[in-house]
Amino acid sequence: MLYKQLTLEEHLAAQYPPLLRERYPEQASRDYEAERAQITATMLPGDTLSLWKRAEGWYEVGGIALVREGAVIHAWVIWAWPREIVRSHRVPLIRFLPP
Numbered sequence: 001m002l003y004k005q006l007t008l009e010e011h012l013a014a015q016y017p018p019l020l021r022e023r024y025p026e027q028a029s030r031d032y033e034a035e036r037a038q039i040t041a042t043m044l045p046g047d048t049l050s051l052w053k054r055a056e057g058w059y060e061v062g063g064i065a066l067v068r069e070g071a072v073i074h075a076w077v078i079w080a081w082p083r084e085i086v087r088s089h090r091v092p093l094i095r096f097l098p099p
Helices: 008-015 018-023 025-042 083-088
Strands: 002-006 048-056 059-068 071-081
Touching (some): 002 059, 018 025, 025 071
Antiparallel strands (some): 048 059, 059 071
């Protein structure tokens, strides 16, 4: 579900806050520029970015979506919740089953 439109600058500012950029300047700058390049390479004039999330049962995933003419063209997963609950119950995020 799309729930908030935002600019690329707003997204990057949230992902790379000043404290992170101050403490880890080289890595944060490198990752910031790589993420900016990846997103801008996908965008065309008139495209917008929106936050999205999907919740099912006890978990939620979300991120940003590239919207073109009202349709989602690409979605990036930024967060998955609740990692702490999954870890505390020792339930694997992905279970590999034997063939």
